[in-house]
Amino acid sequence: MYFIKYIIETFLRFLPFPRKTGLIKIGSPGRNSPVFLTCNFDLTVEKVKREIRGLDAYLLIANSRGINVWCGAAGGRFTNHDVISVLKTSGIENLIEHRTVILPQLSAVGIQPDIIYQKTGWRAVFGPVYAKDILKYINDGNKKTESMRKVGFGFFDRLEVAVQWAFPISIISAVILAFLWQKMIVPSVSIAWAVSLIVFLSFPLYSRYMNPKKGSKRFAVFDFGRGGIMIIFWVFIMLCILLYSLLLSKFDLGLYLGWGIVSLIVVLIIFIDLAGSTPVYKGGLHKENLLQVILDKKRCRGTGVCEDVCPRNCFEVDRKNHIAKMPRIDLCEQCSACIVQCPSNALRFKILDGRFIHPETIRKYKLNLVGKRIVNIK
Ligand code: SF4
Numbered sequence: 001m002y003f004i005k006y007i008i009e010t011f012l013r014f015l016p017f018p019r020k021t022g023l024i025k026i027g028s029p030g031r032n033s034p035v036f037l038t039c040n041f042d043l044t045v046e047k048v049k050r051e052i053r054g055l056d057a058y059l060l061i062a063n064s065r066g067i068n069v070w071c072g073a074a075g076g077r078f079t080n081h082d083v084i085s086v087l088k089t090s091g092i093e094n095l096i097e098h099r100t101v102i103l104p105q106l107s108a109v110g111i112q113p114d115i116i117y118q119k120t121g122w123r124a125v126f127g128p129v130y131a132k133d134i135l136k137y138i139n140d141g142n143k144k145t146e147s148m149r150k151v152g153f154g155f156f157d158r159l160e161v162a163v164q165w166a167f168p169i170s171i172i173s174a175v176i177l178a179f180l181w182q183k184m185i186v187p188s189v190s191i192a193w194a195v196s197l198i199v200f201l202s203f204p205l206y207s208r209y210m211n212p213k214k215g216s217k218r219f220a221v222f223d224f225g226r227g228g229i230m231i232i233f234w235v236f237i238m239l240c241i242l243l244y245s246l247l248l249s250k251f252d253l254g255l256y257l258g259w260g261i262v263s264l265i266v267v268l269i270i271f272i273d274l275a276g277s278t279p280v281y282k283g284g285l286h287k288e289n290l291l292q293v294i295l296d297k298k299r300c301r302g303t304g305v306c307e308d309v310c311p312r313n314c315f316e317v318d319r320k321n322h323i324a325k326m327p328r329i330d331l332c333e334q335c336s337a338c339i340v341q342c343p344s345n346a347l348r349f350k351i352l353d354g355r356f357i358h359p360e361t362i363r364k365y366k367l368n369l370v371g372k373r374i375v376n377i378k
């Protein structure tokens with residue numbers, strides 16, 4: 001059943017899949033069992049349930065409008081209010097002695113533990129990024145290792161994203177071509193799948209060129225800029241098709257041009273926001289894709305919260321001198337979690353013209369999904 005759900009929801013991943021909110025018992029939880037909370041994106045709930053099967057625990061499902069944790073919290077769809085609501089209405093308060101709830105780390109872009117505590121008396125802590133690390137996290141006494149804090153873009157993540165793109169593109173193109181150019185239906189579906197799989201599965205080979213902060217890139221004497229990668233992909237695909245048709249002695253110029261047009265369209269669609277389809281770079285569609293995280297050393301008290309919530313491991317905290325450092329800030333993908341969570345407002349975004357975005361602005365407006373993050377700069 002899970003496998004079928006996983007396949008269907010992966011193919012239709014661009015749609016929200018809301019799950020009923022409330023409380024789920026895992027095993028036989030007692031009055032001191034851990035309490036986890038996650039969003040109500042169906043696949044996330046299933047994954048968390050599977051990963052904590054060996055525990056006796058409570059799992060709270062908060063309303064995120066059927067969106068995953070990171071996008072929901074960053075886009076203002078998974079909020080403090082949703083966490084407070086499920087804590088207050090699920091009945092969990094009558095079932096346990098303690099008042100600690102473990103949230104997914106990626107919710108730190110939108111959920112504020114200080115507000116949850118003020119409104120409910122619950123202490124919210126950020127657990128690991130991935131559900132697969134929850135058991136180890138609990139067994140180690142709620143301690144997160146460096147690898148539990150970081151987002152990755154492994155083979156299966158890339159495969160899921162490739163499917164997420166290929167499926168709707170192939171369906172839409174097949175429907176359009178059914179009216180316009182039936183001969184190209186099979187090529188367009190094949191191209192959609194081939195391009196998506198090639199682009200995402202080979203991501204580690206070219207990912208460094210996707211960083212918007214690094215500007216355009218040169219190859220030999222040519223300056224392709226960031227967009228140049230898409231041309232390289234397109235040429236590569238066209239050469240593969242040419243080689244294939246020549247080897248089979250089936251070269252047909254008209255058909256080859258058709259493949260060329262279809263593959264160019266597919267490549268352009270996928271590259272519209274390729275960086276934004278990954279968890280490691282900021283989407284190029286956002287106007288403010290060159291925000292810089294700035295640390296005000298005079299305000300920093302060395303709490304280490306930034307280090308705990310950063311999914312790119314940009315921070316290191318000198319606990320002896322009570323000060324944060326940002327040795328890997330070039331990896332920052334501008335999620336804003338550190339800024340939202342810093343208890344002394346020591347972190348903020350600097351925009352290109354030198355002005356700053358106040359942390360309260362980020363807390364209030366979140367990183368909404370249409371990229372209008374720069375509002376009311378103070
Ligand atoms: S969260 Fe803020 S105060 Fe704490 S170490 Fe980081 S920058 Fe300093």
Ligand code: SF4
Pocket residue numbers: 293309310311312313314331332333334335336337338339
């Ligand atoms: S340093 Fe960048 S990636 Fe890390 S938490 Fe802050 S904004 Fe997010």
